[in-house]
Amino acid sequence: MIDSVNVPEVLPSSIPVPSAVISSASYLWFYFITFFKLIPGAHYVIDYVEKSHQDDPYRTFVEVLLILYSIVYFLSKPKKKGAVDQPKLSEKEIDNLIEEWEPEPIVVPDERNEWRLAKIPVIEGSGADNVINITRDNGKEAYASAFNLCSFNFLQLSKHPRVVEIAKEIIKNYGVGSCGPAGFYGNEDVHYNLEYDLASFFGTENSVLYGQDFCVSSSVIPAFTKRGDVIVADDKISVSSQNALQLSRSTVYYYKHNDMASLENLLHELDEAEKKEKLPAIPRKFIVTEGIFHRTGEIAPLPELVQLKRKYKYRLFIDETFSIGVLGATGRGLTEYYNINRATSIDITVGSLATAIGSSGGFVLGDNVMVRHQRIGSNAYCFSASLPPYAVRTASTVLQMMDEDNSSVTKLRYLSNKLHEWFQTDTELLRYIEVTSHRDSSVLHFQLTDAQRQQKFGSSIESVFQESQYQQQHCISDHFVESWEKEEIFLQAIVDTVLIDGNILISRDTIVLKQETLPVTPNISICCNSSMEESQLLDAYNVIRIAIIKHCSEA
């Protein structure tokens, strides 16, 4: 039977191949062809191959190669990139590797900066009072009736009996917690009404409440930005905005702190670059800055910012945590200070209910469209329970009181100005320290002069930043910059002397260096509030001044 079929000659006879191979290959070929012909339509393929082989024998060869290549290509494709060079390990080898792996401890204790723990004051009673009893270091140190220059409750209105009564009334009718997020029955009538009150007090279309001030920026900005959007930020913004930029997915550029020429240059460059790129749609663009800077107490130049944002078509985001209740004749913040309409100049204002307003929580002001989107797109709003009703009503009442009477704002400004005046005209002090804050800021920030820093610790702001950044980039778990630590210890010594000698509590600005992504300077801040007397402040100033001079002139 085999004889009657023409077995194709697959191999030339000249190569010495064992006959068994030849015959088995021939059988294989034969059965392959026989079965292949059974498939309907197979003869077309065979015809094609035969014909093309006749025309051009090399073509068959090339085609076979192509088919083989594509099969190899397809088979190799599903493998993941990372797995390609992954050696195949046996279970035993894997177990050994797991056995060998030694993880770091969950946190890395570091004695070098644990002195800070002992310096945290524990207040008996409210930290918003002017005279407080404190203990430190697990009760080892105690100070009675210390004068408190640390509190951010600048207007002291939430201590007013009227406010306390309302807070208690609300607790008696609403309980404490709201037990639900805003979308699911957590927003009560009082929450809606505070939103109306905030909007009308600050002259914007609408507002949104958040559970904690520190979370607001880092939730609002990422709610609107995505990859490809542009954020231009001041290079001295605080950690909450830094976090926001990190979560924003956008391209972030920094301009020099409060330097409008630097900002304009940057905007101009970006504009040129964008024109060249011919994007399919314009990206969202934001300028991010602060009203009164958390860190330095300086004030942002709003008129120029507004002009630039209009010229270059940006949206303006301002964190007014420290300027609301402080700036402007009636405490309406940065816009009132510069006499500018908030609704048409600032697109997103972020503020805190926990600073001058003296309640708790944070808020955002802006137009209806922006607010509406936040209510479904902003994580800290959607996925968190709303504020306790009493805190909300407290804030509404404080706003109402600010509206009725601006005397506490006026008094606060007067005291802030005085405090700054004393420090800033004290030539002896200014040999050692530099006051960075604006005279209208209710927090006075001072830091060592560059020369002092160089002389005492052999460092500069840049050197500290570089070292800190190096450690961040290399993921050093026990992040530690020695000169920074020494400077902080030095400032703490001043704080301690003021406390021990004068029974006055001031504080270093609390900074976590390893969380800062921008250059930052150790500094001491002194807060005044509207229920203080000028004479008390003056006495405090004298004590602080002596302490600074004592420590700085040593060595």
Place this chain on the structure above:
Amino acid sequence: MISISSTRVPLIPPEDIPLEDKKENEFGQLTSEEYLYQSKSRDGKALQDPILDAPAYHVSLITYLNYLILIILGHIHDFLGLTFQKEKHKDIMEQDGLAPWFSTFESFYVRRLKQRIDDCFSRPTTGVPGRFIRCLDRVSHNLNDYFTYPGTTSMCLNLSSYNYLGFAQSEGQCTTAALEATDKYGVYSGGPRTRIGTTDLHVMTEKYVAQFVGKEDAILFSMGYGTNANFFNSFLDSKCLVISDSLNHTSIRTGVRLSGAAVKTFKHNDMRALEKLIREQIVQGQSKTHRPWKKIIICVEGLYSMEGTMANLPKLVELKKKYKCYLFVDEAHSIGAMGPSGRGVCDFFGIPCSDIDIMMGTLTKSFGAAGGYIAADKWIIDRFRLDLTTPHYGEPTPAPVLAQIASSLKTITGDINPGEGQERLQRIAFNARYLRLALQRLGFIVYGIADSPVIPMLLYAPSKMPAFSRMMLQRKIAVVVVAYPATPLIESRVRFCVSAALTKEDIDYLLQHINEVGDKLFLKVSSGKAGGSLDGKPPRWNIDEVIKRTPTDCKDDSFFRI
């Protein structure tokens, strides 16, 4: 009273009712000792794999069709709107050189799907979110474009608030404590914790919380979301790995993203997938350099708030020990609500707390307060006090909230009003089991484990969500409906949050109405394989039969898959 309708939510004066009624509205008196259930510790026993009931194919098909129609209509709407009604669609168009706040595509779901049912969300309320919740009546205009408020209210049975132990009250020892704290400390603390915000009340409350959860030390924050969102960056960096359950809360995901750590997710509660992932990751190491990870931390939640499922702790602890990973458990919903003494997952599973490295939880839910905590060994917490951002830059927890936390904790442990805490725990355990078994017997598909006070009931088709929510509101019952993106696309559901404040009779009332609405909306689609059936056939019990037999049956573990 306000007479004319306003587009603004009016401030509603408190109801003028006798004190006894007010108390009863916030927390119903126990009607019989029979309606209590003391839950038992599992003594280290792991959970069985859950059986998920799936509806018949036509239900899924209808659900997809439902979405398809909504999406097509939405696109037609968008097209016509953007062509003919430019004025109305300003928010999604470029305007004088500014990009729109959000893109047409991204906001499509919200504008065209969610807005249709906006009347089911953000219902304004007033007063205490206790056993009953007072919802403000509102009238929707122009397809939920805006609402008007006539100024009237409806008292609704509350199945929506996270008020597990019923501490949302305005009478009783917790309120007294909160009022005293307001007098003594005021409503505000002064500034960040490490600056001036730490009061003796903070120190004391942190001690109570640590004791309660069984750790050496704890640190409190004023917001639960913020606790997670600003936590992970204090001890993780890009050379660390986070292994995260796929259904973890947004706050955890945000926090991990901020830390820059690498993230790998495993399928919800799938312990085999988790083990495989851990092995693979220890061997492979960091993604580019293949150096070993500095540390690996497994993040899970105690009780998942959309599923009613729990982390399988015994298995997790075993894996974590075997592979030298660390374990982070977010007990937002389980603390207070689960376990024989309300101490959360460890208590529930009977596992020592030392087996969890970091215990996080929120105080918003079971304790009727606000904020969150992180508890761990003292040396770890000390480090967090220095490295976390919130205590340095954010506000502290205010005094009235602290007082509420401390007094509710002490009530649970029996230090104040001995017996009351135990009763609350036994009531929520009974209520949760009763409602769950009853729903199963009626023929509904519910997810989660027997003792979970979160009971998600599946609705499937998106259009049944608003229907269910509105029909329940008409019957004076406040419920929460959730859909995509909080759940998988076709698994739209209603979530009942059971509270100790509800009486058995409240649940009977609820069941009767769910039964009625369920029949109208064809929601009884279970096959019985996940529970509720005695004979293996799809359970479709008669409502009277359910109410008669379930209160005793629900105490028997054999009716549940435990």
